[in-house]
Amino acid sequence: KNEVEQSPQNLTAQEGEFITINCSYSVGISALHWLQQHPGGGIVSLFMLSSGKKKHGRLIATINIQEKHSSLHITASHPRDSAVYICAPGTDKLIFGTGTRLQVFP
């Protein structure tokens, strides 16, 4: 069993839809990162969180350390949100999920 499970693996949406990506992990950690990988390959850090909820613009990330679960939400999705979203539990030594490929159509 993988240490990090993301769901769904692939996701298509219409512009404006609310998106949720889930991440469950089995390792004991005190923080978790959400990363975005663009179609061109570049990786951007979206969030690092250790408890509760964080919000940046239309993106919201939540984490429950006790339940070993995190979610990434995108409100009012847009085609420019199309990317692979990667969950990475850990503080410095990160373990990576396989990613969720999101495509948002106009």
Added chain:
Amino acid sequence: DAGVIQSPRHEVTEMGQEVTLRCKPISGHNSLFWYRQTMMRGLELLIYFNNNVPIDDSGMPEDRFSAKMPNASFSTLKIQPSEPRDSAVYFCASSGGRGNEQFFGPGTRLTVL
């Protein structure tokens, strides 16, 4: 700031050759990470440094791989000898300290023929 700088951006080499990948972290950052991404295995941490000292190299695949950080503004990842299975995108990232957000470089796409 220019962000994390990696060179070269693309490298094509033949099996058995030595390959050296370079990384310049963001100025002032004191943690540096080397990652590898392949289709089969996804993203993997190879090694990370804190204040130029290697903290965890358990992800380094084998003795053919070595990494150094001679100063706060430069790190190298060397593969000698290279093999076709080393073909991957190698990312360098830096952060402002342990437990902080990581900033990724553009990656080096390595192809070993």
